[in-house]
Amino acid sequence: MLELVAISYSPWSEKARWALDHHSVLYGEVEHLPMLGEPALRKRLGKWRGKISIPLLLKTDGAVHDSFEIAEYAEEIGSSPVTLFPDEKREMIVGWSEQSETALAAGRALVSTSVLQDVKGRPN
Numbered sequence: 415m416l417e418l419v420a421i422s423y424s425p426w427s428e429k430a431r432w433a434l435d436h437h438s439v440l441y442g443e444v445e446h447l448p449m450l451g452e453p454a455l456r457k458r459l460g461k462w463r464g465k466i467s468i469p470l471l472l473k474t475d476g477a478v479h480d481s482f483e484i485a486e487y488a489e490e491i492g493s494s495p496v497t498l499f500p501d502e503k504r505e506m507i508v509g510w511s512e513q514s515e516t517a518l519a520a521g522r523a524l525v526s527t528s529v530l531q532d533v534k535g536r537p538n
């Protein structure tokens with residue numbers, strides 16, 4: 415059984431989820447707790463160095479990292495007759511995905527700043 419390690423409020427996780435659902439791929443979902451969940455995840459992946467990003471899709475023989483790669487994997491194993499990556503539009507889709515990375519990263523920076531300010535504003 416495939417297992418999607420995801421963060422419920424993350425747009426990248428939603429992107430991966432959406433592609434898997436589009437192709438009716440069966441998977442379970444595990445909520446990742448940033449920082450706290452990392453040691454257990456590293457142990458599971460056998461990856462002790464380098465960056466780990468969420469979402470990732472755990473398979474019996476490894477993992478698929480990155481929401482775009484998960485979407486491509488869903489396309490490979492999924493059952494929908496409607497392709498997510500029509501050949502003639504593939505280049506454009508890759509371009510949009512790269513641009514969305516910039517926008518999503520900017521959104522994450524804004525959220526992180528807000529969270530930091532929220533914590534600072536709390537009484538001790």
Ligand SMILES: N[C@@H](CCC(=O)N[C@@H](CS)C(=O)NCC(=O)O)C(=O)O
Pocket residue numbers: 421424425426465466467468469479480481482515
């Ligand atoms: N290109 C990645 C980006 C995913 C991403 O940035 N995920 C964030 C969580 S929403 C993350 O894992 N950050 C970990 C970190 O910054 O150390 C994808 O498409 O999956």
